[in-house]
Amino acid sequence: MTAELQAPVRSLGSWVIGVVGIAGLVAIIAGVYSSIAVLVTVAVLTAVAVGIGWPHFLRIPAKKTLAAVIALPGVGSALAAASAPAPGYLDRTPAFIALGIMAVFVVQLIRGTGQAQRLESTLGCSAGVLLSCLGAGWIAGARFNGVREMLLVAAISAAVALLVGLIRWPDNIVAPLEISLAGLAGPLAGLVLSDIAVLPAAIFGVVVGAVLASFRRLVTLRGAPLNIPAAVAIGLAPVSAVGSLAYFIDKLLIY
16 A cells, blocks of 8 residues: 555544544543443443453554453452542552453463463553553542542643544654643643643643643654544543552642
């Protein structure tokens, strides 16, 4: 396939990633402002979508088995964060991460020696398990102290970074833009929507921008066009990670 034919597919993939990511953020904030049950449903669906699409993004064998291995720990982590007693909302999350990574190794052992892409499957799927489980942070943040505005600020910073990431410029230009504009969006949203201090909101925006820029770089390094499951997974994976970032920054810098 020529470069001229591949370019439109890559362009479509980048827009799908951005739209999926923003849609995921909207669904999460809708859950935050409605009920924990709705938020848990969104977190579970996000974990399932990341689990299904991550093996496609990695382009590895045994996609169905590894999809289950990635998705199930994320589902368990979300349900545990919703039911865990205060204040240890994420106390069970490390256990689900460990179980998921152990399951990844078991799958690779069952596949046997000499199979293709065993190292890539092991490392990449372990990262997928981590990303799937980090979505429980949105639930923990919503239950932590009842300050929903912090999660809204997190979502706005992430949305700004996602929108900047859609610009078809080189990474060395777009990445600083993502970090700086997300860093500005955080405190601006905090000042307008709540009484969150400027410094914690700015720190959080910078961190979110850096996370989103790193995921954009992953897509660039992959090179090949994305199919729909892969685009959905890479769009929702950073959104999942931002949930735990928001929770821990809320605990460390704000509460």
